[in-house]
Amino acid sequence: MLEELEIRDLGPIHHARLAPSSAMTAITGETGAGKSMLLSAIRLISGGPAQSRRVGPGAQEAWAQGVFAVAQDNPAVMQAKDAGVDAAADEGELYLSRTVPVNGRSRSVLSGHTVPRSVLQKVSEHLVTIHGQADQLRIASAARQREVLDAYAGDAELVDAYGKAWNALKAMDERLDALEHQQADVRQRADYLRESIERINQVDPQPGEDEELKAKRSRIENAASIQQGVNGAIAALDASQLDTDADSSGATDLVRRAALSLRSIRVDGDDTYDQLAQRLDSIEADLSDVVFTLSRQTDDDDDEGDLDAINTRIHDLGELTRRWGPGLADVIAWRDKAAFEVEDLDASPEKLEQLRADRDRLARRALDAARELSAARQKAAGDLGERVTAELGELAMAGSRLDVRVVPHEVDDADVMRTLDAHGMDDIMFAFTPFPGSEPLPMGSSASGGELSRLMLALELTIAERRGEAADMTFIFDEVDAGVGGKAAAELGRRLAKLARSSQVIVVTHLAQVASWAQEQYVVSKGAAGTLPDEPGGIGVTTTVTRVDGEDRVREIARMLSGSESGTSLDHARELLSASVE
Template identity: 80%
Template sequence: MLEELEIHDLGPIQEARITPAKGMTAITGETGAGKSMLLSAIRLISGAPAQSRRVRPGATQAWAQGVFMVDADNPAAIQAEEAGVDTNADDGELFLSRTIPVSGRSRSVLSGHSVPRSVLEDIAQHLVTIHGQADQLRIASAARQRDLLDAYAEDSTQLNAYHDAWQALKAVDERLDTLEHQQADARQRADYLRESIERINQADPQPGEDEELKAKRSRIENAASIQQGVTSALAALDASQFDTGSDGMGATDLVRHAAQSLRSIRMDGDDTYDRLAQRLDSIETDLVDVAFTLSRQLDHDDDEGDLDAINARIHELGELTRRWGPSLADVIAWRDKAVFEVEDLDASPEKLDQLRAQRSELASQALQAARELSAVRAEAAGELSRRVTAELAELAMAGASLDVRVQPRANTEGDADAAVLDAHGMDDIMFAFTPFPGSDALPMGSSASGGELSRLMLALELTVAERRGSAADMTFIFDEVDAGVGGKAAAELGRRLAKLARTSQVIVVTHLAQVASWAQEQYVVSKQPAQSGASDEPGEVSVVTTVTRVDGEQRIQEIARMLSGSESGTSLDHARELLATSVQ
């Protein structure tokens, strides 16, 4: 619901603020006074394109802001949270504002956060519905008509069921398309995989084999220096392993001798030397182990293998890692995965048959869901047509009618493969309007004037509002709804707007007293001479446009002006009578 609309320097309006009633608010005033600027302001905060020529002459920028009260579950509140705005922090209020400079780009702001204009547009569609001459054209689109019918039919269960069936069908179609268009590539891929698997299996690589071979090659290539170094180290550790013809002692013998020497020391109450001897025993053990390992190394050095054979194997393994690596583990993993892929590719014909059978079943399910949706739509269309036509008769359009047509598309292929379906079902939906008896029924938008379309939209909104029960979060704005209407029909038009205002907020721009008298709040847009000194040019008479809330005697005077163009005693009495008989 719109709580407040504030405008600065927009068109002829220097400054204005209106606080619409929860029910119905009337905007009145002389022709050309600037009532359209209020609609322009609402369109701007709803994300409409900005035009710098709308800035009031002499001002640097125009600004408009609307304050809306929204419930937490309103789609507008949910979208605002996605944009970073917490409506709960503002007591459920949303602030939509636009700034239009004389030059440069406009700025869109949502509750203090700068946002793209599209964000305001997306949010406003859940808050405001404008029915003006330009806005009526949108209902001419088949998508809008389908959405309106679905909303009236309350067919969300059937819509969701069809949507799920359609998505499942499309998913299988995509898989089928992929397989059917990749058969040649699949055969080439399978041949390549088989050849690669065979080559890897012939080489039979083992994890880490290449690194072991490189280490073995390094030992062979450095065998002489290894032999010399190991022999020298062994001689230093245990000279007894070599027949050198000398009585020299190795490091092991020296450490053992040192330990024995320490144990020969006897001191009562002091085991210092015994503990040192034990440490030397541990060192001797380590030295013996090192000597044993080195001696085994000398034994293996004579059995390293053929260097040429090792190099050939390293080269063979290198070819594998170059193509399917970078490591032998990667090569082996690639081969194992390729085995499964070949199995899948070999099974492609069978998979195609399975998918085709699955698609046929899903197409039947989607077609059945579409038929159920179409049946609900057709029933709702008949009821909507009758009720809207009845409303039109009450809005001074006797003989006019609306025919909501739900036409299932014919299946020209003669089978059940969902050829008639699209993302929204199997129906072509059209709102055909007959403005007067004898006229052809033509699509909405091409068969009615702006005023007729406004009243048609009012009839639609009234019918839908009665069906849904309440739409307190939505604000409906009507412009030109009273074009070509007068007398008793005008009073009935006001009554119908007031009826819609019982469940939704309604703002109507009108020149008919019979319509304005039904409003809870009334604002008058008027042109007045500016205060002395306000003119920019010497001798020029400046005029400003004001927006004023009228009540009591002021409202009686405005209603009288609308009735007869004067405030005579008779017109004032008529205005009082009209307000008294307009039951709120």
């Protein structure tokens, strides 16, 4: 949901800030006042093209920012995370902004992070949908029509299942193609891999072996100093470990005697000396453990092995890491991977036959998944077309209709890949009939801007009704009221308000019957001519964007109704606002 839109120096708008309603917001104003700049701002923060001529007179740059509240499961959040932006850190908000200088390239920012324009495009796809004449062409694409139909059909699991089957089939085809077209360089590759695997197996490296050998070599090379230090420590702690006939007492024996001496003290009601003796017992145990460990160390050093053999082994392992490293683990991993590659490169006729059989099985699975997906689409297509057609009748387009056509490809038993593509086995087309007797034509080439906007409204309403729950999406409608008036205009406002129950709706409109249904209304108006900021001697007109409510809104609705604020038009405006409530 769009919480705030702020604009600076975009066209005639020097500065404006809007806080749209979570339901329906109307943008109104006289023709030429600059309402299109608000749509331009939305397109900018959605990653649309930047045009330096849109920078306001006298300004060095234009800037727009939209603040969107997002749920953590919104796909926009994942897109933001992929770009290094965590929406959770901003308390569930995403900030999309764009700066367009007079000279130079535009700058795109996502929640304080500079990002490529394409990131704004990917994120905004899940946040805002603009239905204006320049934006409707997207629905003319087969890909977009397929997405709309799948959204209505609720067949996400079938789409996912087919996608996995298709990817598995493609991967198998690529593998078979590589195996069936081996050339001399491939055979050379196989020979190199076999020789390398044999060399590694001769050495038979073990993970971490080189580091262990280097540590052992270091101990051998420093054996004399190690032995001297260890013996000195043992002599000080317990000389009997080195010489059973030694008379001198070590630290261990002295601590033991001290404990015995303390235990000989007997004082009624005072166990202080006994506690101290117990502490000395603990110290003696620790000292004995240290002596034992040091004694083991001298025993281990006696069994370190031959230094020449260790150096030879380290050299052999080093040869492996230099060629296939950097570490022994990398060498082992390379050998294991190479073994699989050799198996494929040396594929026998039996192996190829087995892979072809696996490929046939994957092709049948993909075809079955495609047929199931196609059946779901065909079932949903008829229902979608009928429901949208019914909505069109309520939008002053009686006689118009939408036909959603799903035409499965003819199955080619010899090669399933000629039947399928990455999205299934169907050609999908939305055909629109604008008036009775007209030929159904592809959507996008058969309707005016206003008709197409109302057709998109009918689609969004139908999908929202099918979804049955709120969508984390902002819909913006422009020109939806073109060619509409009277009772049909009031019904158009009612349908927009209906969509606003489940999604945020912003509509740019000239009709009071539409604007009256909005929870918030903003008026775009031309200010008085005067000196433009930062442009000495420049005379022009600036545009203001003002939120209206109460009597101010009544006056705006009256202006939209009759162009005046007479008593009659004001009464009519109040009556209209009162009636536009469900």
